[in-house]
Amino acid sequence: MIKRILHYFRLYFYQAWFSYRSLFSWSTPFTYLTSKIGFPFFSMLFFVFMGKFVGFSDPMFIVVGNILMMPVTNGLYGLSMTIGNERQFGAMSYLLGSPAPRAPLFTGRAFFHILDGFITIVVALPIAMLLFKIDFSGINFMLLICCLALLAITTTGLGFIMGTISLLSRDGWMLTTTLGQLLYILIGVNIPIDKLPPTLQTISAYLPMTRGMQATRLALFGAGWENVAGLLLGELLVAVVYIIVGYTLFMYVERASMSTGSLDSI
Amino acid sequence: MPTSSSISAIEAVSLEKTYNTRQGFWKRSTHTTEAVRGISFWVNQGELFGILGPNGAGKTTTVKMLSTLLIPTSGKIHIFGQDIIAHTNEIRKRIGFTFGGARGLYGRLTAEENLRYFAELYALPPKTTRKRIDELLELVNLLERKNDKVETFSSGMQQRLHIARALLHDPEIIFLDEPTVGIDPVGARELRAMVKNLKEHGKTILLTTHYMAEADELCDRIAIINKGKIVALDSPANLKNQMTDDHRVELIVSSEHLLLVKNALSQLGSKEKITYADHAFHTSIIIQTPRLGTVIELLSPLLNNGLIQNLDVRNQTMEDVYVTIIQNEEK
Amino acid sequence: MINHFFRLGFVQMGVQLRMRVLNLWSLVLFFTQPAIFSTVGILLSRAAGNANPDLIYTVLGAGIMGMWSGLVFTSTYDIRADRATATLELIVGSPTPLRRVVGFRSLMNILAGSSSMIAASAVAVLLFNYSFVGINVLGAVISFLLLLIGLWCMGVFLANLFAWSRLSGTFVDLLEMPIALLCGFMFPISVLPLWMQKISAVFPIRWGLEGLRDSLQGGMIDSALTTKWLISLGISLVFYLLSRWFDNKVHDHIRVTGELNSI
Numbered sequence: 001m002i003k004r005i006l007h008y009f010r011l012y013f014y015q016a017w018f019s020y021r022s023l024f025s026w027s028t029p030f031t032y033l034t035s036k037i038g039f040p041f042f043s044m045l046f047f048v049f050m051g052k053f054v055g056f057s058d059p060m061f062i063v064v065g066n067i068l069m070m071p072v073t074n075g076l077y078g079l080s081m082t083i084g085n086e087r088q089f090g091a092m093s094y095l096l097g098s099p100a101p102r103a104p105l106f107t108g109r110a111f112f113h114i115l116d117g118f119i120t121i122v123v124a125l126p127i128a129m130l131l132f133k134i135d136f137s138g139i140n141f142m143l144l145i146c147c148l149a150l151l152a153i154t155t156t157g158l159g160f161i162m163g164t165i166s167l168l169s170r171d172g173w174m175l176t177t178t179l180g181q182l183l184y185i186l187i188g189v190n191i192p193i194d195k196l197p198p199t200l201q202t203i204s205a206y207l208p209m210t211r212g213m214q215a216t217r218l219a220l221f222g223a224g225w226e227n228v229a230g231l232l233l234g235e236l237l238v239a240v241v242y243i244i245v246g247y248t249l250f251m252y253v254e255r256a257s258m259s260t261g262s263l264d265s266i
Numbered sequence: 267m268p269t270s271s272s273i274s275a276i277e278a279v280s281l282e283k284t285y286n287t288r289q290g291f292w293k294r295s296t297h298t299t300e301a302v303r304g305i306s307f308w309v310n311q312g313e314l315f316g317i318l319g320p321n322g323a324g325k326t327t328t329v330k331m332l333s334t335l336l337i338p339t340s341g342k343i344h345i346f347g348q349d350i351i352a353h354t355n356e357i358r359k360r361i362g363f364t365f366g367g368a369r370g371l372y373g374r375l376t377a378e379e380n381l382r383y384f385a386e387l388y389a390l391p392p393k394t395t396r397k398r399i400d401e402l403l404e405l406v407n408l409l410e411r412k413n414d415k416v417e418t419f420s421s422g423m424q425q426r427l428h429i430a431r432a433l434l435h436d437p438e439i440i441f442l443d444e445p446t447v448g449i450d451p452v453g454a455r456e457l458r459a460m461v462k463n464l465k466e467h468g469k470t471i472l473l474t475t476h477y478m479a480e481a482d483e484l485c486d487r488i489a490i491i492n493k494g495k496i497v498a499l500d501s502p503a504n505l506k507n508q509m510t511d512d513h514r515v516e517l518i519v520s521s522e523h524l525l526l527v528k529n530a531l532s533q534l535g536s537k538e539k540i541t542y543a544d545h546a547f548h549t550s551i552i553i554q555t556p557r558l559g560t561v562i563e564l565l566s567p568l569l570n571n572g573l574i575q576n577l578d579v580r581n582q583t584m585e586d587v588y589v590t591i592i593q594n595e596e597k
Numbered sequence: 598m599i600n601h602f603f604r605l606g607f608v609q610m611g612v613q614l615r616m617r618v619l620n621l622w623s624l625v626l627f628f629t630q631p632a633i634f635s636t637v638g639i640l641l642s643r644a645a646g647n648a649n650p651d652l653i654y655t656v657l658g659a660g661i662m663g664m665w666s667g668l669v670f671t672s673t674y675d676i677r678a679d680r681a682t683a684t685l686e687l688i689v690g691s692p693t694p695l696r697r698v699v700g701f702r703s704l705m706n707i708l709a710g711s712s713s714m715i716a717a718s719a720v721a722v723l724l725f726n727y728s729f730v731g732i733n734v735l736g737a738v739i740s741f742l743l744l745l746i747g748l749w750c751m752g753v754f755l756a757n758l759f760a761w762s763r764l765s766g767t768f769v770d771l772l773e774m775p776i777a778l779l780c781g782f783m784f785p786i787s788v789l790p791l792w793m794q795k796i797s798a799v800f801p802i803r804w805g806l807e808g809l810r811d812s813l814q815g816g817m818i819d820s821a822l823t824t825k826w827l828i829s830l831g832i833s834l835v836f837y838l839l840s841r842w843f844d845n846k847v848h849d850h851i852r853v854t855g856e857l858n859s860i
Contacts, residue, residue: 042774053784054642174621195644369683386608387691
């Protein structure tokens with residue numbers, strides 16, 4: 001039993017670390033930071049100025065939302081890109097041909113991307129504070145850490161679903177990119193949920209990260225546990241559902257991909 | 267050496283190629299790799315020249331320098347008397363090249379479309395292109411698959427398509443870097459026949475290969491490269507003669523009879539070189555000898571009494587020569 | 598020679614269309630991403646209390662976004678894909694200069710990206726009742742052509758940059774959004790801080806885009822508009838000349854470093 005747990009642990013962290021390094025290594029700190037910070041930061045600035053032009057009165061909402069999206073998008077795309085890259089390099093057959101349990105094998109691959117994303121937050125937050133003069137002095141650190149950890153769990157679940165799409169088709173990551181971009185609209189990154197049209201609000205309620213985002217925002221500005229308990233509970237429930245769905249779908253598709261031969265790119 | 271009245275097809279003088287790579291994330295260090303360390307050779311027009319060497323010896327780097335894809339760190343290359351740096355574009359019109367492996371084609375395009383694409387890069391007129399494509403696809407046995415997407419081809423078929431691509435513009439020099447890698451024996455034999463045919467049509471061919479028999483069969487001269495340097499250069503026959511006139515006698519002896527055979531072989535003198543390789547149930551014995559008759563005379567009774575399971579006599583092969591040279595270099 | 602030039606263009610653009618343009622990734626770049634940006638703009642506008650968003654920026658601007666994203670990613674993907682499939686060394690090893698191949702590919706990418714603009718216009722008209730009545734047609738056509746020229750010149754320049762090294766692709770993320778931001782794809786330049794406005798002046802896209810917007814808003818062909826055209830054309834020429842100069846350097850550099858393929 002202990003051996004199995006240790007094996008799972010090694011798969012989740014150790015093996016996933018090698019996968020992360022082999023597929024996503026950056027040659028210098030400069031290229032790492034430009035890659036990690038570059039797109040999200042400029043994307044954030046783009047939305048801020050777009051908001052300014054149309055008269056949206058709360059640019060800080062956009063800034064905070066985009067910063068919180070950094071670990072989220074990392075985790076989402078990380079898992080689907082990992083699977084895509086494993087296929088491209090021809091390693092997918094060897095992974096799926098091994099007896100290694102799938103859950104730690106693939107969810108571990110999301111872990112380092114999410115961790116990566118949290119490192120990005122650590123760099124991006126102070127920059128944002130300086131640039132936009134945001135006051136985060138009231139941060140509830142413990143609550144913030146819990147919220148971010150919960151976001152990470154939720155991201156894994158959705159990432160699993162997106163990774164499954166990548167397993168289905170070698171062009172699947174394009175669909176995952178689209179889904180990921182839709183999150184910018186639907187989970188309260190750039191636009192408050194209550195300002196969305198009713199239909200989109202309904203969709204948003206069933207999406208992971210919606211409640212987690214709200215809770216994290218409140219934590220950043222000093223809210224207490226009592227203010228966010230309901231949101232966290234709701235987020236946890238949604239996360240569990242997505243993880244179960246994602247895992248089940250993944251296992252099903254894995255078997256199907258063995259019939260269709262879509263395991264490798266070539 | 268080429269005479270002053272003749273221009274070599276290829277002339278390489280003191281070629282060197284060094285790669286510098288930077289390693290480390292926080293603290294960067296430069297790592298230098300000397301892939302080619304001063305090689306010189308020439309290839310006559312119409313000659314089929316082979317380059318052999320272990321993995322990482324510098325064969326592909328050399329071929330890439332000769333085919334204008336790499337600039338040497340130092341040294342000179344002349345193709346038909348023209349400097350490769352000063353006349354890169356003119357030289358490209360006169361050479362063709364292919365590298366081993368299935369990469370280098372557009373999988374989503376058909377065989378014909380791939381060839382049309384590359385034909386245009388060589389500015390071939392459309393009429394010539396159409397004719398050449400059909401001729402070459404026939405030559406490489408792919409005419410029936412002309413309209414099939416390359417991604418449906420096996421690696422051997424893709425390799426044959428590469429050969430067709432390299433010949434599109436009817437180059438005078440052809441660089442073939444491991445052309446038979448991944449090809450089945452029948453396909454490889456056909457390819458070798460094709461290469462011979464090209465030579466008979468006056469093409470100058472530079473071939474790299476790991477298959478010694480192929481080099482032995484095809485090449486007029488062979489250069490053996492090891493660790494970036496040429497360690498031997500001559501015709502296959504001269505290379506074999508330089509090594510030794512020895513014959514090789516190969517025996518398979520079962521474990522129970524080994525001692526008896528060894529005792530018999532101990533009668534042989536220092537002129538023979540004997541090596542033993544033990545396996546689970548038998549031992550392979552190789553006797554290198556200039557006195558074949560003496561050895562056969564000694565072994566005949568053992569063979570008649572059934573003490574030797576198998577006996578094989580052959581001359582030195584190119585592989586023997588190659589392995590001996592490389593092993594000597596390693597020492 | 599001239600025949601070969603046009604034949605090469607025909608073949609290159611044909612292959613580019615089949616290999617790179619007609620696939621799902623292009624669908625995302627040319628249509629989906631601009632649609633999402635446009636939706637964010639419209640929803641932000643409504644969240645700010647504007648029921649009628651400025652379509653020239655919010656919707657048509659998203660079309661420009663699609664053109665630019667398409668150009669950046671297809672141009673980089675071309676070189677990366679060629680490296681990975683070992684076709685880059687076959688192209689470089691041919692007598693045809695790489696810049697010519699890249700030039701035709703960028704042209705195809707730009708033309709394909711125009712579909713983004715067409716789709717955005719269709720959405721503006723059909724969904725939001727935008728009307729092209731009253732626009733300065735000639736001004737809009739010239740501005741759009743100059744915009745295409747500016748995009749093409751930048752595309753060719755970028756392709757050379759990506760051919761320089763295997764690692765160049767890591768800088769792609771730094772290109773898409775900063776240019777979209779600095780050139781005001783979906784908002785006027787005046788919204789940006791002054792120092793950013795000054796930086797944006799070096800990009801031909803900014804000037805072509807301003808000319809296009811002025812014309813779409815009914816502006817006449819006056820000295821202000823023609824000045825923008827001349828600036829756009831001039832800077833495009835500078836980018837083109839830079840890419841010609843850079844092309845030889847790239848050709849030599851990649852043959853020294855041996856980075857013509859991925860391995």
